[in-house]
Amino acid sequence: MCNANESRKDTAEKGGHKCLVSRRNFLITSGVTTTIMVTMNAGTAMAEDVPAHVTEYPRKFITKMSSLKLDEPFDFNYPDESDYSENMIVKMGVKAGGGLGPDEDIVAFNYACTHQGGGLFETYKADTKSLGACPLHLSTYDLTRHGILISGQAYQSLPQILLELDGDDIYATGVFGLIYGRKENLHG
Numbered sequence: 469m470c471n472a473n474e475s476r477k478d479t480a481e482k483g484g485h486k487c488l489v490s491r492r493n494f495l496i497t498s499g500v501t502t503t504i505m506v507t508m509n510a511g512t513a514m515a516e517d518v519p520a521h522v523t524e525y526p527r528k529f530i531t532k533m534s535s536l537k538l539d540e541p542f543d544f545n546y547p548d549e550s551d552y553s554e555n556m557i558v559k560m561g562v563k564a565g566g567g568l569g570p571d572e573d574i575v576a577f578n579y580a581c582t583h584q585g586g587g588l589f590e591t592y593k594a595d596t597k598s599l600g601a602c603p604l605h606l607s608t609y610d611l612t613r614h615g616i617l618i619s620g621q622a623y624q625s626l627p628q629i630l631l632e633l634d635g636d637d638i639y640a641t642g643v644f645g646l647i648y649g650r651k652e653n654l655h656g
């Protein structure tokens with residue numbers, strides 16, 4: 469399997485097999501820091517291997533799929549409990565990008581507006597399957613299309629929480645997009 473750290477030399481040695489990482493896959497996996505052994509003072513008596521720090525998105529249980537009611541958002545925190553970690557999950561009744569479940573209609577999004585962090589709490593609109601308008605400058609996001617901006621001052625999509633289904637259990641496993649107010653989604 470390819471990874472972003474493979475060099476052109478590595479690629480050539482694999483008989484010309486191309487190792488391409490799409491922008492989407494890069495963004496999805498950008499919260500993961502690969503372990504790298506760095507050799508300090510190579511070639512000297514002081515040489516030592518220093519392990520790099522490893523951070524991964526947590527796999528967090530959110531709720532039971534059977535407990536979700538149509539167009540009634542359920543709130544949860546992810547990927548941690550700190551600032552701007554509030555999110556919502558909702559079963560919309562229409563197929564959506566990244567949608568979970570047999571009808572691909574269950575999605576989850578962060579509540580912080582990507583413009584200046586306005587809270588989008590309790591702004592879900594069942595008729596348009598959107599979140600907003602933001603109470604600060606009216607940005608509104610389409611939850612059927614990965615949180616793309618419909619109108620308003622923001623210029624980035626709303627971060628979408630990546631979901632996984634295990635039987636009836638729904639887990640959060642990552643974030644697609646940068647959460648407002650953070651240099652990286654994962655602290656520490």
Ligand code: FES
Pocket residue numbers: 581582583584585586602603604605606607620621622
């Ligand atoms: S903070 Fe939401 S539109 Fe400005």
